[in-house]
Amino acid sequence: MKTPFSIAQILVTLAVSAASLTIGAEDSNELFTSANTAFESGDYGKAARNYERLVEDGLISSTLYYNLGTTAFRLEKPGEAVLWYRRAGLIESGAPEVTQNLEYLRTKLGFLEFAETDLDRFLRTLPPETGRWIGSVLLWGGAFALAATFCIPRLRKQRTAFLTLGIILVVSGYAALRLNQYTGEQLAPENFATVTSANTKALTAPAPGAKTVIDLPPGSEVRIIQASGPWRYVDIPGELRGWVRAEEITPVWPVPPQKS
Amino acid sequence: MLQQLTRLFLIALLLFPAGGTASAQQAENGFGISINALSSRVAIGEIGTLIVKISGGDSRLPESLDVPGLEIEHSGQQSRINIINGARTIEMTHFYRFRGDTPGNYTIPPIEIGLGTETFATKPLEITIYERDQDEAIDATKPYFGKFELSKEEFYVNEIVPLTLTSFVQGRNRIQDVLPPKLEHESFIVKSFRDVQTDGADLGNTYYSSASMPSNLFALKAGEHRLGPATLGVRVADSSGSSFGFGGFFSRTVTREMATNTVNVTVKPLPNGAPPSFTGGVGKFDLVANASTNEVSIGDPISMEFVVAGEGNFQTMSAPVFKVLPTGIWKSYEASKTMDESASTGGSSSSVGRAVFSQVIIPEAKVDTIPPFELTYFDPAREEYITLETPEIPITVSADSHNEAPTTIAYPAGGNEAAPLETASKPIAQFDDVLHIRTTTPRWMASTDLEKNPIWFYLLQTLLSAGFFTILGAGIVRWFREREVTREGPVLSYRQSLKRIPKEGAPKREFYHAVATSIKLWEAEHPDAPAPVLEIVNRINDRCDTVLYSGTSKSDGPVSAHDVSEVLPILQKLTRK
Structure with missing residues (x-):
């Protein structure tokens, strides 16, 4: 699953x-x-x-x-x-x-589901905001290394080593932040919804008379990209996109309704 | 080798031209062409020689002659010039070698050449390729020849049949070495030739040295077959070569290749009605079985060893089989086979030996004995199938640790064959319904919004930012200071500045600029100078300003000695307190 x-x-x-x-x-x-x-x-x-x-x-x-x-x-x-x-x-x-x-x-x-890559599986095993923390620490480490290279005269002899270290840390930090961004945009549970209505269709436009992109059997998984009134623009498994009625899908998380 | 063979007979040919099969065309002007064969009757596989003689000139002859059923290739040429009564004639001799693999009469068509303005052609030449059987194998007219002997000409498929290949070379102790013989047939397996026996004998009043290589073969396919000719090769002492007077020590050897006779054989198929335990063995064998242990648990493996010894074909034989298929009682795995050819005592032509089969069997139920195994072979001497059977081997099978109460199954007697085991397919999930609800007490939790940006994350960012910008700021300040010091240059004292004042003849502007700088330094060093001294200093300073900035004085010219002598002594006096 x-x-x-x-x-x-x-x-x-x-x-x-x-x-x-x-x-x-x-x-x-x-x-x-x-x-x-x-x-x-x-x-x-x-x-x-x-x-x-x-x-x-x-x-x-x-x-x-x-x-x-x-x-x-x-x-x-x-x-x-x-x-x-x-x-x-x-x-x-x-x-x-x-x-x-x-x-x-x-x-x-026969509902549709997104394929899961090894990277997705790995990222899901990480604690929340791991990428943000690791990226932040690496970026700061790189910044300190670069600043020390030019601002602390005693380190001038090791300037090449500090410069290299700084660049590596900055690049690694950037990659970690990008992964964090990917996790937030592609894997965040709030972005996913399940088709709960029968006879749901993904349409080419947010209008009742629009053409059909694909039929979505109950239980199909979609990723919400944009909310527009009663319509949701969604990613559909199979590298498809389309518009569905908001009442036909239910976000997986958080669980509504909640007691105030 | 063929060239040597050819040359050997060449001399005789030239001395005695026009053999029994010669054909020629001769013109009056001396031009002509003829073709002869050293022997127009050649056995299958043997090499024959054709000689094409051209008189009065030469012409390019084809490299091969196209005669279906014969391989004919140009092998060399020789020229001779004859002067008779002052008249000079040229005679060219071309040699072809030929061989055939199918008996029959063949005609070599005319060979046409152009000599002068005319075209000449040889006459057709008849060649006969014949089968040389074992009776004709010995030919004492030849300097060397080969012989192929097979002990039987009628035998069964897979039956081992001894054979011998023998090389004969004229002279005593002529054979120095033996090359691996070649005997191939798609329907026969020929064992390798490992032994060589040398000997000699008088054949037709001529002594021949011989080298015999025994081996054996067996047929894969029934039917009528022609075996051979085999190709033999020996290295013989070259009696024509120079040994520099040291006898045989430095004697040369030459290789002689020869084709043997052929043998026509009849291979009979094995009779029908072979028992199920027939595993392909043909010969006469004995069977002994041993078990690695006689006390096992259910599921434990037992290694069975079957030793099959005797005379016959072990290569086509497989392992003994259960006399009765023990379905559900014994599980068996494929046997491995080891051929022990060292057991053979009759040389390489002997078929005596033994094969050892190792097989793992596993009891799946409680039994008292390992059941008998059977091995059936075909005895060609008796022309019937013989079945060997191992005795039952008593064993004790105990229950395995995973099965506390194993079922005791009686071994089926009477040869009733059980159905073979079928491979069971792995069951797959049916998915007919969802699972029932859980009724265990839940572990309750409360929901909350995900806290994505904890305060201490930003606190850490703040602290790191402060540290970073501190280091960066300190570095920038340091950099500005260093830059300023570099731009202003080093700070001088008044005494040092006096030494930098240019001498007489230097540009006036430069001189007064240096003087003004020195005065500034003096003023900085003497803030409490007395008024009279200050007045003198101010006067010099005014003069510097006048020269440098007023524009009324020419500041481009050289400073005069007067100016220098007027200013410098005063400045030097200022150094005194």
Whole structure:
């Protein structure tokens, strides 16, 4: 299963905010259990409502998201099921149930997903803002080396070595910042959305009568480039771009709606 | 070699021209051309010689003659000038060598040449290529020849058949060395020739030295085949060469190549009805089996060693097989084979030897014995298939650590063949539905916005910026100071400045500029100078200003001695306190 988000970024965020729970754990567990009971009894609508109440309370749990995905599937909302499974995978990377169910939905729905490169996989393993920190440190190191080369007379004998070091550090720092920029633009979870509506089409223009670029099966993954009123201009797997209605797609992260 | 052969007979030819097969065309003016063969009957594979004689001149002859079934190539030429009664005639002799691989009669067509204004042509020449069998192999009319002997002319496919190739050379102890013989046929495998036996015998009242090379062969394909001629090569002592009076120590050797006779053989196919355990062996063999261990666990490997010894063809033989396929009881892997030719005691022509097969078998169930293995071979002497069988080998098989209660399976008796194992395909996921919900208690977390720009990141940037600009600022200040010092030059004292005042004859402007500079330095060094001294100094200073800046005085000319003597002594007095 492809995970187009920085797992480490999400986990760090969650760890920082774990202490700020807004409702008591006992109430949450009770509500969760009642949702499970409703699901077991076949009342998927009630189960979904109870699960969503926990989400509205700002609670985050891979188990909750996973159960929401399964409930959405039972309610014949395959796009939402994929969305929730992706959110669960964000919290619990490599969860076998999530992977298996997504694989099942992939075979049934034929949704589109972005291909993942080795560089993407590597960048996603890094803590958030790693590129910014490394790039900053390297750039400053290079600047200090260059400044010392010309401003400290005692270092004049090692001028060539300091000059070389400074250039290497500056170039490396620039590369790190570029990678950070790439991560922010291409891999940031906020940029991704999942098609949750059936019969969704990507259009050539933000107008109802525009021509179709491609059909987007439920669960398809898109990258939001631009928001324009009720329309979103998106990257589509397969090096395509097009316009989709905002209500037909749902951002994967952050999880809306949140309790204020 | 062919050239030497040719030259050997050349002398005889020239002395006794016009052999039995000669044909010629002679003109009245002495021009003519003729063709002869040293022998018009040549065995398959042997080299024959054609001689083309041109009288009264010469002409370019083709490098090869195109006769289907014969290879004919020009091999040399010789000229001779005859003076008879003052008349000078030229005679050119061209030599061709030829050989044929198929028996039959061949006609060499006329060769046309132009001599003077006329065209001459040879007459057609008949050549016969014949098969020389083993009975005709010995030809005591030749200085050297080869012989090919095969012990059988009718045998089975894969049956080992001994053979001998022999080189004969006229004279005693003539053979110094033997070159590797060549005997090839696409339907036969000929073992390499490793042994050489030298001897000699009288053949037709002529003594010949001989070198025999025994070996063996076996056929791959049934049918009628003609084997040979083989090509033999020996190095013989050159009796015609000079040895500088030191006898054989410095004697030269020459290489002689010869073609042997051919042998027509009949290869019979193996009879039908071979048992399943027939693995290709033809001959007469014995079989012994050994197991590496007799106490194993289920799944442990046992290394079986099968030693097949005897006389026959080991190359085409494969390993013994289970008498009954032990499906589900024994797992076996492909056997490796080692040929032990050193076991042979009958020389390179002997087919005695042994082959050792190593095979790993693994028990998959509890059994008491290693079942018998079978090896079937074909005995050409008895013309039937013979099956050898190893005895059962008692073993103890214990349960392996992964299977606490292994199933005891009785070994199927009576030769019932079990179905062969089929390769199981790996199951694939069906993906018929999503997995059920999780009912474990969740680990709750609360959401928050991602903090992308923590304050301490910018704090660090600020600190680093401060450090960087401090270093940079210090460097810039230092640079400006150094630059200013460089521009202003070094600071002088008043005494030092006096030494820099130009002498008489220097430009007046330069002189007074130096004086003014010295006065400035004096004033800087003596801020509390007494008034009378200051008055004198001011007067000199005014004079400097007048010369340098008023424009009323000519400042371009040289300074006069008067000016110098008037100013300098005063300035020098100012050095005193």
